[in-house]
Amino acid sequence: MTRLIADVAVLGGGLIGSWTAYFLARRGKRVVLIxxxxxxxxxxxxxxxxxxxxxxxxxQYPLSLRAQDLWERLEDLIGDSCEFDATGHLYCAFDEAxxxxxxxxxxxxxxxxxxxEHLDRAQLKRRFPWLGRKVIAAxxxxxxxxxxPRLVTPAVARVAKSLGVTxxxxxxxxxxxxxxxxxxxxxxxxxxxxxxxxxxxxxAWALEFAERFGETAPLFPAGPPQFVTEPFPYFIxxxxxxxxxxxxxxxxxRGNVILAGYPRTAADPILNRAPVPxxxxxxxxxCLAEVVPALRSCHVIRVxxxxxxxxxxxxxxxxxxxxxxxxxHAFGFCGHGFQIGPGVGLCLSEIIVDGHTETPLSPFAIGRxxxxxEVSDKFKREFDAVRxxx
Numbered sequence: 001m002t003r004l005i006a007d008v009a010v011l012g013g014g015l016i017g018s019w020t021a022y023f024l025a026r027r028g029k030r031v032v033l034i035x036x037x038x039x040x041x042x043x044x045x046x047x048x049x050x051x052x053x054x055x056x057x058x059x060q061y062p063l064s065l066r067a068q069d070l071w072e073r074l075e076d077l078i079g080d081s082c083e084f085d086a087t088g089h090l091y092c093a094f095d096e097a098x099x100x101x102x103x104x105x106x107x108x109x110x111x112x113x114x115x116x117e118h119l120d121r122a123q124l125k126r127r128f129p130w131l132g133r134k135v136i137a138a139x140x141x142x143x144x145x146x147x148x149p150r151l152v153t154p155a156v157a158r159v160a161k162s163l164g165v166t167x168x169x170x171x172x173x174x175x176x177x178x179x180x181x182x183x184x185x186x187x188x189x190x191x192x193x194x195x196x197x198x199x200x201x202x203x204a205w206a207l208e209f210a211e212r213f214g215e216t217a218p219l220f221p222a223g224p225p226q227f228v229t230e231p232f233p234y235f236i237x238x239x240x241x242x243x244x245x246x247x248x249x250x251x252x253x254r255g256n257v258i259l260a261g262y263p264r265t266a267a268d269p270i271l272n273r274a275p276v277p278x279x280x281x282x283x284x285x286x287c288l289a290e291v292v293p294a295l296r297s298c299h300v301i302r303v304x305x306x307x308x309x310x311x312x313x314x315x316x317x318x319x320x321x322x323x324x325x326x327x328x329h330a331f332g333f334c335g336h337g338f339q340i341g342p343g344v345g346l347c348l349s350e351i352i353v354d355g356h357t358e359t360p361l362s363p364f365a366i367g368r369x370x371x372x373x374e375v376s377d378k379f380k381r382e383f384d385a386v387r388x389x390x
């Protein structure tokens with residue numbers, strides 16, 4: 001058996017865990033990052049790569065803006081831009097009810113100092129003539145951006161390792177227990193870590209660790225279907241998203257179009273599989289052709305997904321355990337974790353090192369599930385769709 005003494009054990013080598021380890025190492029903490037597979041293999045590395053500010057839960061904006069500042073300094077932080085690109089983001093409406101939604105989202109964004117442009121059909125035709133006639137209005141946020149999720153988490157983990165973090169891959173955590181002020185983390189590779197803090201950033205697998213300490217959440221696994229087309233002449237500069245989520249698309253300078261075709265698909269965290277049914281690919285491309293008619297003839301060349309955790313209010317769990325001092329949770333990001341990832345890692349490092357963070361995290365407390373919560377309409381739609389997935 002190999003025994004390591006550390007200040008913090010981070011369970012899960014996704015974006016959240018890797019950023020947390022990185023910021024802790026910068027504060028001089030001894031960290032062991034444990035990943036059951038390879039770093040960034042699940043939703044952290046297989047998501048759309050959207051760094052979207054507009055349209056977020058209002059209580060998340062302080063965290064989201066803090067994260068965006070870190071994204072904008074990514075190359076200074078880790079020495080790699082990871083294809084960060086301030087593309088801007090178009091939020092598109094198909095009817096007046098959806099126009100009201102994006103106008104409301106914009107008002108919330110603007111209240112936090114984010115500049116939003118409100119565009120009608122005539123303005124869209126002048127600035128983005130490639131949009132289909134189905135789009136009657138849109139809001140545009142120039143600060144929104146994208147990055148390559150396949151590159152980011154491994155890059156952050158590499159820098160964390162250079163700062164002294166012990167990164168252990170292909171190592172599943174079997175037991176976490178606490179004796180006095182010390183946590184004991186046992187794994188299937190005979191590695192044992194003794195530490196003062198544990199960060200539960202295990203994604204769709206996080207619930208088993210929370211429940212060992214008397215806490216729970218109604219987490220369920222699903223996969224975000226993702227597609228990429230063959231290269232096409234480059235003409236779409238911003239990310240494009242519809243209010244109903246049927247189209248979330250961006251074109252990279254090489255010409256390929258990346259598309260997220262929601263609703264999500266079923267996922268199996270036990271078998272570690274998140275297959276994408278062909279019918280979803282066809283439906284997503286049909287929707288894309290309505291929004292961007294010029295892409296009607298594009299061919300899909302690859303389809304993929306990952307496994308991520310969802311919660312009924314479509315908000316993550318972030319913050320200290322309410323039963324066990326030294327245990328910190330960060331899971332259930334509901335498809336929104338890529339943008340806030342570095343901000344979450346920074347906040348968790350502050351909680352561990354300083355005992356608190358100035359960024360408000362109370363809406364994300366795990367204790368909220370001890371009482372009845374309001375179930376998101378989006379969750380209801382997604383959950384029904386996942387259950388019906390063939």
